[in-house]
Structure formats: structure tokens, C-alpha cells
Amino acid sequence: MTVLKPGKRKVNLEDVARLAGVSIVTVSRSLSDPAKVRPATLKRVQDAVAKLGYVAHGAARALASRRTRTIGVVIPSLENAIFANTVFALQRTLDENGYMLLVACDEYDLKVEVRLVHNLIERGVDGLILVGTLHNPEIFAMLHAFQVPYVFTWAYDETRRSPCVGFNHRQAAARAAQHLIDLGHREFGVISTITRDNERARDRLAGVLETLAHNNIRPDSSRIVEEPFSYVRGQQGFRQIMEGPQRPTAVVCLNDVLAIGAMAECRAMGMEVPRDVSITGCEDLEVAAMMAPGLTTVRFPTFEMGRCAGTYLLGKLRGEPVSEQQVFETELIVRGSTAPPRDRG
């Protein structure tokens, strides 16, 4: 049971240099800053590189240059399409600039996140992308100690303490609620994600409840449920709310997966959206638009945000001036929301 371990690199700068008839340094320069070498020399080097199939040794390069050309990102989960999308946008942006992306998932556990950030710093990431502003102090300590530039995504920090890019979840959710109120709804149900350790969920819930309270609507606590992120839990939450003494005319779901689950259950219970009940879901999974006619949603431009996060770090690493905060506008997408039924509203 011998551990498979590669020997030393078969072809290194020295080999290329020898074949090209130049010194090691010239080869190094030809690769990192071709403009600084005479065209004829450059050609010889490039030919040698091609002939030998030389590939730079990243570790050695990183050790000498103190840069890995690698960025790290920690997200809660890749099962959630909005984070997969964020990573996708990020990867593309970084790739366009010669950077690669280390991806880690903390599965919504702030303690795990500490370990992941540690591992990422150990790998020498040039920059770090995290989700939200809620993090273990140890993380801030490491980030500071190792001078790793970072940016929070899916975050909106009014205090401007950290660089972040994201959305105003509170406002987005408030708008959704206001839309329903404007339609005449007074009886609300709310299906939220688990708010513990999740500021996005907290902000959204606060946005809805505040708006309702502003209009003197205070839904009974039995009508406000917190469910884990899954279609099935969306179904359960909807059923639970609808089995209460009086059915609400509108249900706000704090993400689209819960919303889709709620819609499925709604249909299973013989009701229709939005005729019998108005359902609103935050986020806008493409599939929601496709399969859920009548569902009002709030779209978050996640891809643009991902790009922005990548651009921020790249600019920072280049020493360029970059804006430390960016908020993307969300969009309320209405697909036939109606007023509550006359006999109940």
C-alpha cells in the first residue's frame, strides 16, 4: 500500500532554458512579462516550452511571488440554485482574468465556515468571498492577520464596515408585502426559512412583518412558520397555515423553493393561485416562472452580483480604486396577482 506520490517535475524552467539557450530568468520573464524580452528570444523560449510541454509549477511560483492566482469562496450550499449561480458568475469572471476558484460549502454552519476559511488561507488564496456579513470573529481575525482582501456577497451592510455586494432583502420583502396590501389583502401567512444564523432570512422576515405592522396587520404567530430550505417543507408550511382557524388570503414565502412547495400544496388542496390565495415568493428561480402561473416573485440579479464580487477582488489585487459597496436593485415580478375574494377580504 504505497502512497502514490509524484517525483520531481520532469521538466522545469532549467530544462526550457537549456533548450532555448538562455538563462532561467529569461524563461521566467518570457512567461510572466513577454514584453520585456526580445521577440527573437521570446520565440525560442516559447518553442522550447511547447516542445517540452512545460507547465509552470504553481507552488514554486507562489512561494517566490507570494501570489497563487487563486480566489476562495465559501457558500452555504450548492444545492441552492442562487448560490450555484453566484459561484458560476464568479468562476467565469475570475477565469477571464487568469484566476481560479476554490469552492467550499459550510452548509449553513458558522463553525464549519471558520475551518474552511482557515483551509483556504492555508492554500494561500489571494482573496476571499463569503456570503453575508454574519461571521465568526475568528474569521475576521484571520482575514486581518493574513491581509487577505475579501468581499461579502448577498450582503447589505448599512454601516459600511466591510466591503460588500448584495441586495436590500428587507426592502425587497417589504415591497412584496406592500404589493399585496395594495391589492387589498389583510389576512397574511408567512413561510420563512430558518432565521437562525441567516441574516438574509431575518432581513426578509423583518421586511414583511414591519410592512404589515405599518398597516396595522399583525398576523397570529400560528401563521408565521419557519421551515428548512426544501420543497417539501414549503408544502408542510402552507398546509399548516391553511389548517388554522381562518385561512389567509395571501401567503408570502421568503424564498422560491418554499414558494414552489407552497404552490404545489395549494394545488393539492384544491385551491388555485391567485384566485383563492395569492402567493408571493422571494427570489426568482426560472422554473417558478415556468411552472407557477400566478406566482408573484422578487427577482434578485444574482449573476450580476457574482460578477461584481469577482471584479471587486480583482481590482483590489491590482491596486485599483474600487467601490467598497454595491447594492443591486431587486425587481418585483407580478404574474396576475389579484385582490382577495370579496366575501373574505
Added chain:
Amino acid sequence: MTVLKPGKRKVNLEDVARLAGVSIVTVSRSLSDPAKVRPATLKRVQDAVAKLGYVAHGAARALASRRTRTIGVVIPSLENAIFANTVFALQRTLDENGYMLLVACDEYDLKVEVRLVHNLIERGVDGLILVGTLHNPEIFAMLHAFQVPYVFTWAYDETRRSPCVGFNHRQAAARAAQHLIDLGHREFGVISTITRDNERARDRLAGVLETLAHNNIRPDSSRIVEEPFSYVRGQQGFRQIMEGPQRPTAVVCLNDVLAIGAMAECRAMGMEVPRDVSITGCEDLEVAAMMAPGLTTVRFPTFEMGRCAGTYLLGKLRGEPVSEQQVFETELIVRGSTAPPRDRG
């Protein structure tokens, strides 16, 4: 515009060694192989590490040890949930074993994949995970030259030339088609993904057409459409097929996104699944089950496959004997498929 570049690591092995009153080597050992150091010494070292907030320098470690504890994966896209899922499973498996994951997307471009694999090897990945068996020869050359262990996912290689783990797409698609034939359908439509550079799409399409041919069913080419991966294209494909001279009674969609689009269009056209037409989609997005009653699907256990790919590489790196090929069984999930209408079947 000075480029932001960190100076040398503020705290290194030497600092830890000094504080602990031991040599550098002992510290190194305490970190990599604690069992080989006396408990009392170990404790002193660990205390020093904690006090100084020491984090190992991965590049230096990699240069000396020839291992980065990093694995690379190239997938077509993260927009496709099945690949996001694969990556998720992979990441979790690797994390459990102290490895991290570099993720890159080639967006279904085999030429881009070459560049990404190059970059990954440059970063010194200890192993590589690719999707499918169809790759540019340059990739195989590099893999071989640098002795990088690799495994193909979403792949089924009957010739057993490369380590791979995946599904028998041909068989899975054939089963779906056979199921419909058994129900009495004779008039078929097929909505496929673009088969160019995509062997999974090719295999699935072949599986369907072969099975139909076996039963003397040869759908007109106007009923076989190839559409890019998106809900909207699924809609378009369905409409195109249904606008032909004679409507088929069954439509097989070669992935679930196209299937969901097809269902939406079906509904928009005033038809019902499966009463008016039977739609079958390969893959089984959770949302399909939720929003598409009547849709028959084929489930591919993607998470299990992802874990398997990670386990394979880890075993290989440890020099353990590992099985070079693994095929996961797919599952036909029937949700109310019916026979074709009497007056048409």
C-alpha cells in the same frame, strides 16, 4: 496604483519553533504526524501555534512535499443543477478528508476545457475530475505527462480504458422509451439537448431511437428536435413537434429542464399530461416531481456518484486498491403515465 501584494508570512515555522523551544522540524512533524512526537513536546508546539495564530504556508508545503491536498474538477456549467449537485457531493467528500476543490466550468467547450485542465495542473492539483469521456487528446497527454490521477464522471466507458463513474444513459433512455411503448404508444416526439460534443445527450438519444426502431417505430425527423439547455427551448421544441401534421401521443425529453419547459407549453396549449400526451423526462429535478404531476422521469443518483468520484481519487492517492469503474443504476419514476387515447393510438 501600486499592486497590493502581501509581504512575507508574519509567522512561520521558525517563530513557532522558537516559542515552543524546539526545532523547526519538530514543529513540522507535530503538525503533519503528531503521533511521532512526544506528548509533552506536542503540547508545547500546539500552544505556540495557537498563541501565534500560525497557519501553514500551503505553497511552501506543496513545493517540499509535492502535494497540494487540492483536487480539481471541470464541469460544463453550474447552471445545470445536476452538475452543481455533483460538485456539492464532491466538495463534501473531499472536505471530510482534508482536501479542497478547485472548480472550473468549460461551458460545453472542449477547447476551453484544455485551458482549464492546464491551469489546474499548473495549480498542482493532486487529482482531477472531468465530466464524460470525450476530451481533447491534449488533456490525456497532460494527465499522463504529469501523472495526475483522474476520473471521469457522468461517464460509462464500456471499453474500460479510463477510470470512470456514471450511468448507462443509453439504457436509461431506452427504458423510458420502452415504458411508453409498453403503454401502447406508437407516435413519438423526442426533444434532445444539442448532441454535438455531448456524449450523454448522444447516448440518450441513441437509446430512445434504438428502442423505437426495435419496435418498428421510426419517428419522422420533424418530430426529433435538438434544443439548447433551457426551459424556453423545451417549450419551443414541444410546440414545434405539436405543430406538425400529426401530433404524437408521447414525447420523450432528454433532460428534465427541457421536460419542464415542454410541460409548461403543453399546459399553455390547453393539453394535459398525461391525459392528452405522455411526457417523459430524463433526470429528476426535485421540482419536476413537485410541479409536474403526471410527468414520468428517470432519476440519476448524482450525489452518490459525486461521492464515489471523490472516494476513488482519495483512495488512489493513498495507494489503496480501488475499483476503476462504477455504474450507478438509474430509476424510472412513474407518476400516472397512461396509454394513448383510443381514438388516436
Added chain:
DNA sequence: TTGTAAGCGTTATCAC
């Protein structure tokens, strides 16, 4: 434009 020399921080090898 090109080359020389000095690290970068760690692990492997071999002594003790």
C-alpha cells in the same frame, strides 16, 4: 535586453 544571486517556508533524509 539578459544574467547572477538570494531567498520564499516547508518537508525528506539522514544522523544522533
Added chain:
DNA sequence: GTGATAACGCTTACAA
């Protein structure tokens, strides 16, 4: 069980 020493492959002053 612990320590001295030599790599590991590259970049960055600085010199020519």
C-alpha cells in the same frame, strides 16, 4: 524522539 541540512522550482532585486 529530535535536530541539522539539503532540496523543492520559481521570482525578484540588482548587476552587467
